[in-house]
Amino acid sequence: MAATSMPIATFTALEVLRGGGNALDAAIAAAAVLAVVEPQSTGIGGDCFCLYAPAGTGKVVAINGSGRAPAAATPEALRSAGVDRLVNTSPHVVTIPGAISAWDLLNRTYGRKPLGELLQPAIRCAEEGFPVHARVALDWRDAADKLRGNPAAARHFLVDGAAPGIGHRFRQPALGRTLRAIAERGARAFYEGEIAADMVAALRALGGLHTEADFHRGLTGAEFVEPIKASWRGMEVYQCPPNGSGLHVLQILGILGGLETPEGGPLSAERYHRHIEAARLVYRDRDAFLADPAQVEVPVARLTDPAYLARLRGLIRDDRAMPEMPPAGESDWARHKDTVYLCVVDGEGNACSFINSLFQSFGSGILAEGSGVMLHNRGFGFRLQEGHPNCIAPNKRPMHTIIPGMVMRNGEAIMPYGVMGGHFQPMGQTLFLANHFEFGLDVQEALDCPRLFPAPGAGPVEVERGVPSAVIDRLSRLGHPVKLVEKPHGGGQAILIDRKAGILIGGSDPRKDGCALGF
Structure with missing residues (x-):
């Protein structure tokens, strides 16, 4: 079974499985298709994270395919160039894309079919x-x-100056040539030679600090990392470690896991209120601590310590919202955008949870015209605040929002899952997991269920259509500023592996265009 955000990608994954490929082969092929047909969300100019559970091993393998800042990227260099803040369309928020490096490493290590075929x-x-x-x-x-x-993006991604409409057949011949080069010569074709030179030229023409040497280092940028996990409701939930924000999923689950299930169910004001409060506390910690652990200390053990999470839980009151919160990392006041997710399970039980992203819609909006590569803006997650753990620095990875998830029980994968949507992802994952495993909704219902999100910082609670008006009113009276939003939050996929029944149960979010299919 495969579940992705576009039908053609789901179909591609199934064709790979039918042709003898494994779950990882199918995921890479589907991700590559999505990089073409869902260009606002993902592309080869972006990043990738993956969790892979090989059947019969009891293990979960994690890969970090997020790119690093150029070697010349320092706060001093940016200030000398007149940059006093990071802008999401600037070349200075383009880190070296890590997706192709990750695809290549995953394929060489666990794949069955050559990357060129996929x-x-x-x-x-x-x-x-x-x-x-x-x-x-x-x-x-x-x-x-x-x-x-x-100008390059406008020439190639707009039709008569406007976005193409539904049904328009959109062609990307330059991207096709680049993909052919990668198929023939591997990841080296992307990170070295004319394709890398084209990306560097596009960035430097806008004032970027990137060099071809930076891209050359990107060839081996992806790396296997040790996943992090937490016990929850008799299962183990796995996430990629920082610089990804998966640890915040574990924090939210840990806070809410010590509370009784709300009697009013998944659409009750009590449920949403508790989830909002837990998320507010956790995103506060994220903004203070999440960074590249290769360059700064990220206190994962401290932030996921059950005792710390219990103290945070104690701050949540059912009768009102917290008017203010303690400093990040504390439980008292004593001390003072867009992404694609997909999952695949093959006939042997190998399970793959895979996410690939440009970050915000069309990333930076900077198109390397000769190669057809739209460049992401993942470096927008950096700060210019010197001394902050997430301050931009040479060869540093920024705080990252994309997080694949995997649920295990007794050493076996029972659900690869994910919820895309930029900063929303920890909130979205925990809403989905609770909907299914705590409130008993089936996989599709758990994805369909209306969502809300307390925007990080001092933003309002952004509420989708479908949340009952009485619940919205109650949240307002509890002290939550509420804002109704037209565009839905994120989009998710999941596959439940029911070994006792011998079946796979998939779901795909109606907020996107995709589907789940199996055979």
Whole structure:
């Protein structure tokens, strides 16, 4: 079974499985197709994280395919260039893309089929074109002004100055040529030679500090890392470690896991209120501590310590919202955008949880015209505040939002899952997990359930359509500033592995264009 955010990607994954590929092969092929047909969300100019549970091993393998800042990227260098803040369309927020390095490393280590074969469906979609789907068209329209800001992007990603509509067959011949080069020569074709030179030229023309040497280092940038996990409701929930924000999923689950299940169910004000409060505390910690552990200390053990989470739980009151919170990392006052997710399970039980992203819609909006690569803006997660753990620095990875998830029980994978949506992802994952495992909704219902999100910082609680008006009113009276939003929060996929019944149960979020299919 495969579940992705576009039908053609789900179909691609199933074709790979039917052709003898394993779950990881299918995930890479599907991700490559999504990098073509869902261009606002993902691309080869972005980053990748993956959790892979090989059947019969009892293990979960994690890979960090997030890119690093250029070697010349220092606060001093940026200030001398007149940069006093990071802007999401600036070349200074483009880190070296890590996705191709990650695909290559995963394929060489665990794949069965050659990478070149897995890229063929994506090449066809790029060269022959693929019709724009409904959610893609909506996001494209909303990002049109960003694309107009880059002449190359405007030439190739707008039609008569506007975003293409539903059904428009969008072709990307330059991207097709780049994918063919990668298929023939591997990741080296992306990180060295004319393709890398084209990306560097596009960035440097806008004042970027990138060099071809930075891209050369990106060839081996992806790395296997030790996953982090937490026990929850008789299972173990696995996440990639920092610089990804998976640890905040474990924090929210740990806070809420010590509370009784609300009697009113998943749509009750009590449930949403508790989840909002837990998320507010956890995102406070995220903004203070999450960074690249290769360069600064990230206190994962401290932030996921059950005793610390119990103290945070004690701050949550059912009768009112917290008017203020303790400093980050504390439990008292004594001391003072867009992404694609997919999952695949093969016939042997190998389970893959895979996420690939440009971050915000169309990333930086900077198109390397010769290679057809749209460059992400993941470096927008950095800060210029010197002394902050997440301050930009040479060869440093920024705070990252994309997080694949995996649920294990007794050494066996029971659910690869994920919820895309930028900063929303820890909130989205924990809403989904509780919907299914705590409140008993089936996989599809758990994805469908209306969502809300307390925007990090002092932002309001952003509420989707579908949350009952009485619940919204109650949240307001509890002290939560509420804002109704038109665009839904994120989009998710999941596959439940029911070994006792011998079946797979998949779900795909209606907030996106995709589907779950199996055979």
